[in-house]
Amino acid sequence: MIRKHHISAASYQQIFDYLASFQVIEDPDFHPQFIGILSGYWCNEGEEKLHQEREVCAKAWFITKGMIYLYFTDVDKGEVVLTLFRSGELAIIPDSFMNGKPATCNMMACADTEVLEISKAGRKLIHQLFPQSLALENAILAQIPEKGREREALLCLDAEERLTRFFELYPELHPYHKTVKMLDKHIASYLHIDKSHYSKYKNQQYPKKAWKSWHMPFFKVTTRCTLAL
Numbered sequence: 001m002i003r004k005h006h007i008s009a010a011s012y013q014q015i016f017d018y019l020a021s022f023q024v025i026e027d028p029d030f031h032p033q034f035i036g037i038l039s040g041y042w043c044n045e046g047e048e049k050l051h052q053e054r055e056v057c058a059k060a061w062f063i064t065k066g067m068i069y070l071y072f073t074d075v076d077k078g079e080v081v082l083t084l085f086r087s088g089e090l091a092i093i094p095d096s097f098m099n100g101k102p103a104t105c106n107m108m109a110c111a112d113t114e115v116l117e118i119s120k121a122g123r124k125l126i127h128q129l130f131p132q133s134l135a136l137e138n139a140i141l142a143q144i145p146e147k148g149r150e151r152e153a154l155l156c157l158d159a160e161e162r163l164t165r166f167f168e169l170y171p172e173l174h175p176y177h178k179t180v181k182m183l184d185k186h187i188a189s190y191l192h193i194d195k196s197h198y199s200k201y202k203n204q205q206y207p208k209k210a211w212k213s214w215h216m217p218f219f220k221v222t223t224r225c226t227l228a229l
Contacts, residue, residue, distance in 0.1 A: 037122030066113025
């Protein structure tokens with residue numbers, strides 16, 4: 001990952017909006033102190049592994065663009081994707097980051113993802129300066145299990161319904177207007193569908209011809225405008 005020496009005001013606003021959705025800390029010093037513990041990074045060269053399983057995770061990442069996922073490696077199935085974190089969410093392995101236990105999964109950032117990194121030392125400093133931030137942290141951690149329940153609900157559907165519902169939940173991964181660079185094999189793994197069937201269902205429900213026709217008018221208009229100029 002590349003370190004970002006300039007972090008935009010919009011990125012800071014994203015994380016403060018996220019925190020405020022759980023609890024507002026009124027202390028005027030909270031924002032500037034919190035900004036001081038953040039480091040910005042950009043995954044510029046393909047996917048980037050942020051954490052290795054069986055090691056203690058000493059960092060958490062707030063996503064300002066892109067997506068991060070948790071997975072473990074199965075001898076037969078390869079990478080099995082368990083959890084997705086999208087832009088505007090905090091990617092964290094709670095038991096490892098909070099309690100110092102070795103992680104049971106890996107953490108990977110999709111290509112072109114941008115994050116604000118929070119270290120354990122930074123977390124400790126914020127708690128020392130603002131004791132009320134402990135309640136904020138607990139509120140954030142309390143909603144993490146929802147990620148698992150979200151996937152469990154998807155897996156109760158048949159494969160084709162699973163795919164449709166998934167793209168409703170994650171429009172940024174929809175084949176017709178995909179803005180996040182997550183690989184199809186990882187989406188298939190998350191949905192517990194083998195790669196060949198995933199491709200089949202995706203092409204049936206979202207055919208490439210329809211994708212082309214959806215985009216074609218724009219290119220035709222652009223071409224005419226270019227020629228007119």
